[in-house]
Amino acid sequence: MKKHTQLVNAGRRKEFTGKAVNPSIVRASTIVFDSVQEMVDAGKRNHDDVEYYGRRGTRTTFALTQAMSELENAAGCYVYSCGTAAITSSLLSFLASGDHLLMVDSVYEPTRDFVNGTLARMGIEADYYDPLIGEGIEALIKPNTKVIFLESPGSLSMEVQDVPGIAKVAQAHDIVTMIDNTYATPYNFTPLDVGIDISIHSATKYLCGHSDVMLGVASANERTWKRLQQNSYQLGQCASVDDCYTVLRGLRTLAVRMAQHDLSAKKVAAWLSQHPMVDHVRHPALAECPGHEYFVRDFSGGNGLFSFVLKQHDQVALNAMLDSFSHFKMGFSWGGYESLVLGAANMASRRSATQWQVQGDLVRVHIGLEDTQDLIDDLAHGLDVFKQHLAG
Numbered sequence: 001m002k003k004h005t006q007l008v009n010a011g012r013r014k015e016f017t018g019k020a021v022n023p024s025i026v027r028a029s030t031i032v033f034d035s036v037q038e039m040v041d042a043g044k045r046n047h048d049d050v051e052y053y054g055r056r057g058t059r060t061t062f063a064l065t066q067a068m069s070e071l072e073n074a075a076g077c078y079v080y081s082c083g084t085a086a087i088t089s090s091l092l093s094f095l096a097s098g099d100h101l102l103m104v105d106s107v108y109e110p111t112r113d114f115v116n117g118t119l120a121r122m123g124i125e126a127d128y129y130d131p132l133i134g135e136g137i138e139a140l141i142k143p144n145t146k147v148i149f150l151e152s153p154g155s156l157s158m159e160v161q162d163v164p165g166i167a168k169v170a171q172a173h174d175i176v177t178m179i180d181n182t183y184a185t186p187y188n189f190t191p192l193d194v195g196i197d198i199s200i201h202s203a204t205k206y207l208c209g210h211s212d213v214m215l216g217v218a219s220a221n222e223r224t225w226k227r228l229q230q231n232s233y234q235l236g237q238c239a240s241v242d243d244c245y246t247v248l249r250g251l252r253t254l255a256v257r258m259a260q261h262d263l264s265a266k267k268v269a270a271w272l273s274q275h276p277m278v279d280h281v282r283h284p285a286l287a288e289c290p291g292h293e294y295f296v297r298d299f300s301g302g303n304g305l306f307s308f309v310l311k312q313h314d315q316v317a318l319n320a321m322l323d324s325f326s327h328f329k330m331g332f333s334w335g336g337y338e339s340l341v342l343g344a345a346n347m348a349s350r351r352s353a354t355q356w357q358v359q360g361d362l363v364r365v366h367i368g369l370e371d372t373q374d375l376i377d378d379l380a381h382g383l384d385v386f387k388q389h390l391a392g
């Protein structure tokens with residue numbers, strides 16, 4: 001089945017929807033049973049689609065987790081209150097005191113903070129690796145390496161990783177691999193198909209698509225699913241059924257949204273590439289983006305997120321530019337229908353295994369669903385403001 005069709009149909013089982021198109025919203029802590037036997041039987045079933053206790057989810061939750069499992073070609077999917085909870089719980093499910101973790105240097109900053117904070121405190125050792133290391137990661141593997149964590153592309157610096165290459169090396173050493181797949185969504189890349197064990201998303205971003213929900217998901221293959229599910233449950237992870245419903249609703253329009261974000265972002269990126277104030281654009285579809293060849297090989301498309309680097313570094317001029325935008329709102333997150341901008345200061349301090357060689361200021365944009373000419377006009381005005389402040 002083609003992706004568009006899958007996005008429309010995934011998870012729409014009669015047990016979840018009744019006669020409606022969408023699943024019922026079943027808010028529950030307690031599930032009541034008609035007999036001792038029914039309760040015992042329900043307890044013996046797997047908890048991927050049988051209502052048992054609220055923390056394990058209701059049919060609303062299952063409609064989403066089953067949809068994600070289908071889209072990711074996974075054995076199962078667990079939902080969390082946010083993407084960060086999905087990441088930390090996945091790591092905790094497969095690491096113990098004395099273990100070693102390999103973490104990509106371009107990783108989302110809160111993930112780095114968790115590794116250097118909580119995991120370090122628990123006696124879990126970590127080494128960061130160059131996002132462009134590919135199969136060279138083999139040299140970093142130690143006898144106690146248990147997990148390799150990937151994120152591709154990095155959500156600020158945008159390096160694309162050789163995901164199949166790293167997965168192949170990890171499999172040969174029996175190491176569990178997990179990827180933060182938030183950028184791609186299952187629409188553009190399905191990591192389990194190239195040998196990754198667990199694919200994690202901040203559903204807060206494109207899966208929801210409307211900037212009104214926090215949610216996380218992790219989809220696992222046969223070899224890792226039971227352990228991920230059990231450990232996540234033991235950690236008390238669960239999510240609101242209203243948020244599950246909203247994200248499932250977002251999934252239905254993912255294909256058309258992604259295609260439009262991708263098209264618009266490419267137009268804006270092309271315009272920025274030729275602007276005299278811009279040093280270079282870091283968009284995975286452009287040849288100058290590190291790892292571009294992996295993007296072309298592995299991904300079926302991009303989205304609205306990319307960065308550009310100005311020729312100069314000047315905090316005052318940068319702040320004036322950021323303050324001047326009208327369509328590009330300043331704020332964290334991305335993946336909603338609206339355009340966003342973020343000035344990323346101190347890129348050098350965000351990494352440890354590699355050097356950030358870029359001199360000028362890095363600006364990250366999320367291209368929303370507005371008209372691209374309005375967005376280009378906004379950027380043109382902002383870059384003029386930047387230039388004026390340099391001169392002044």
Ligand SMILES: *Cc1c(COP(=O)(O)O)cnc(C)c1O
Nearest residue numbers: 082083084108155182202204215
């Ligand atoms: C936003 C984000 C997260 C964290 O997701 P939350 O839902 O905000 O906790 C993780 N990884 C990436 C790449 C993100 O952009």
